[in-house]
Amino acid sequence: MEFVDYYNILGVAKTATEEEIKKAYRKLARKYHPDLNPNDKEAHKRFQQINEANEVLSDAENRKKYDQYGKDWKHADQFEQARQQQSRGSYGNVNESDFAGGFGAEGTGGFSDFFESLFGGGGRSNRSGFKGQDYHANLQLPLRDVAATHQQTLTINDKKVRITIPAGVEDDQKIRLKGYGAPGVNGGPAGDLYITFRIADDPVFKR
Incomplete structure (x- = not known):
């Protein structure tokens, strides 16, 4: 335009x-x-x-x-909404029991140059679309489950995502699942999902 x-x-x-x-x-x-x-x-x-x-x-x-x-x-109005979404994600808690099976994710299911300067290259996809809102969640894990590297399958917005949880993951450690946030606007890319590990103490297992 x-x-x-x-x-x-x-x-x-x-x-x-x-x-x-x-x-x-x-x-x-x-x-x-x-x-x-x-x-x-x-x-x-x-x-x-x-x-x-x-x-x-x-x-x-x-x-x-x-x-x-x-x-x-x-x-x-869309720019302002996107600006707010970029600075304020959605937060929630997720438990291990919520998943059928979390990084290195593997999916298994199905505005202009001005905008880029406003929100950064990561928010731009084409001449009019922009990135969706990022989501944030906590994943509760017992200490015994982080003793060895293992995989879990998460259901995120009706999509199955298989992730690898590395051995020794720390409490409060974060991981990003690219493209699993809110849908983009006007054809822009979806936002990302940021998961924070919450490691619960175990009466038997110690670090």
């Missing part, structure tokens, strides 16, 4: 007041109005651009979004 400079279309500065914008719009709208230029396609196109620019810049909220996000201003 090509950037359209609404300020330039109306011939006003970015610091223009509401009254200055209104005055500029009225002057240009009269000049390029279709009734005064019935057979002028260029004037008709110009009139449409003037109306579009006025609709955005005369509305305080839309103008604020336009000033901040430029050509992507219409997606401002």
Whole structure:
């Protein structure tokens, strides 16, 4: 999507007041109005651009979004939602008994350059989509289960994921399952799942 400079279309500065914008719009709208230029396609196109620019810049909220996000201003709400998701994941607890069988996961089932600069390359997938929300969970394990490397199968959002739990994993150690968070927006990649191990003391087994 090509950037359209609404300020330039109306011939006003970015610091223009509401009254200055209104005055500029009225002057240009009269000049390029279709009734005064019935057979002028260029004037008709110009009139449409003037109306579009006025609709955005005369509305305080839309103008604020336009000033901040430029050509992507219409997606401002989605950007803000994504920003919040990036900084605030979903948290929960998961127990070993919740799984049929957790890293090195193996699945067994089935906006623009501006956005990249805003959220970082990891959040970008294409010209309009962006990464989904990351999830966070705790996995409870008894100490005896971390004495040796073993595998478990987790069910995450109806997907079976087989993970390898390394021997000697520490309490509070974290692991990331890429792509097992919330679905992306507008075709963007899914978020990631971060699991934190919680190792319970054992009356028999000691480290």
